[in-house]
Amino acid sequence: MAEKKVYEKTLGVMPDVISGFCPGCMHGTVHKLVGEVVQELGMLDKLVRVEGVGCCGLGQQFVSHDVIIAAHGRACAVATGVKRCSPESLVYTYQGDGDLASIGLDETVSAANRGENFTVIFINNGIYGMTGGQMAPTTLIGMKATTAPFGRKVEEHGYPMHVCELLSQLKTPQFLVRTAVDTPQNVIKTRKYIKQAFQNQIDGKGFSLVEVVTSCPTNWGYTAKEALTFLREKMFEEFPLGVYRDKDKEEA
């Protein structure tokens, strides 16, 4: 029987560039999923990435499509300008938890509420990676961070922020989902969600956000494998995976 290639590296990332991400970091997984999905949709040549600030910035040399670097937190505002002026482009923001849910929360909520027709990829690993493990709005209670050396305390820092739940209070967003890429099964599921989020944009349905709960082995202080345990036992408990809004299903 002839051999058939069943898994090929996507054209959405540079063929010869080794990513700058730490071992076990799931940014790389999500980057390739975006590439695979948009390649399937036949729109890699229309793809524009609006990049947040943080570890996601390491992706700028890694992806093979147009990149606009936004100021910290401003990706959804920048993407608004891009998509409104170039509606034929396929626009997505790629942002971490500090970028999207702390400094950029206003831009995120407002773009979602206007129903801006672009796709948001949101990486939630509960910590600031690039700057060295500071507390994020999504840091878990009790979890140590370099700016919360004794662990996050409710009385001082409040509870972790839940972005999908927060945005699901708005009427406008089309699609809000929280997912993970910790197992091959979840990777396949996340690919499906990301595809739907881009398809929504192609169909002009408006704001779609895919939150991927990931690990940060480096700043959590674990090996990649240990971090998977923490991710599943602690992070998924605080951030339940699932679809928080799918207007297609609600209307059906």
Added chain:
Amino acid sequence: MAERVFMKGCEAIAEAGVRAGCRFFAGYPITPQNEIPEYFARRMPEVGGVFVQGESEVASVNMLYGAAATGTPAMSSSSSCGISLYSEGVSYCASARLPVVYVNVQRGGPGIGAIQPAQQDYLQATKASGNGGFRMIVLAPATVQECVDMVYEAFELAQRDNNPVLVLTDGVIGTMMEPVVLPPMKTDEDIKAMKAKFADKACTGHEPCKQHFCFPGSVGTGQEIANKEAEKMYATWDKDVRVEKYLTDDAEIIFAAYGISARISRAVVKQLRAEGIKAGMIRPITVSPFPYEAFSSLDFNQVKGILDVEMSIPAQMRWDIDHAVQGRCPINECRRSGGQLLTNEQVLEGARQLIKEVL
């Protein structure tokens, strides 16, 4: 036949932007410039442009950044404390070399200050409109007609240099009505050509591995290279310096003023001339690049004193005048601030005081 209409400063600014080819405007309400976004909200649908009311000044200027990254002629406006919030986005535009135009209709400051007109953002506008030491061409209109002409020209300058251009006006000029001649409307072809000029940088999607980047910075040694490139561009601006010298040839007393202060000063110069006093005025039209030469080349055997007239306490343009004059003649100040307007009487009094001291 050129079109002559009676228009409010802010609305004329907006119409000039549309005619210059602006097809994206984002802004946030703040007095005294609200008529600019309001005008764009009505006008953009008529020309197939985009108007977005941003959720904040911070968001608006970043929308501008995104729009410009696609090659779309884009502008925004705000006032003083709102302009402070523009610092981030403007700095990013300067770093990424994006051609954007924005307008500051100045009000009193610092802080929330006062909603009434002032000229208290001079140093911010001309020296440091954001982090990183970038420079911009800053145009300072003194009439509604100049607002129109300068906004129109600002688009050409921004696109020529791939750099932000600021039109620095104030709440008086923004809210007063004057007859203006409007410039011709750029055609769809013209706008297509503007976009084509930026096509080799525009981020709208390209074949894999032939991607375009909009980078407001760089890693390694790249940033210094970018800084040097920008410096080379700034060095070409000597030709862009513009200044009005009003009755300066035989003047012994020189008024230095820009924008609304220059209008008041002009009236006082006329009055003094009627009394036989040799007064004149130097009016910087570009406040960046500043017309240093207009001051440094004065004959200080003839010029006995300079009166710096500004709606700012402490005075700000004074720094540039000092830099040019180097102590070769006395410089007095005539100032109001915090939204208080200068009157002809005050400027006249300031002039008489200077005359008493030096003539």
Added chain:
Amino acid sequence: MAKGRVEIATEFCKSCEYCVISCPKNCLAVGEKVNSKGYPYVVSANPEDCIGCAMCAQICPESAIEVWRQ
């Protein structure tokens, strides 16, 4: 069972072992050699057991694995 084969771009491997723990047939293992970045990279330890399910490639954050199936 379908017969499969993996090709690992060893220079890209960062030894996170996600592929090792995701392989239903325990085909993969961290090898003894290191790549130029200093990571002991994953190798196909039991290639004859590979069914070409591509679970390893799905999970790989570095897009370092390509998979063939007969």
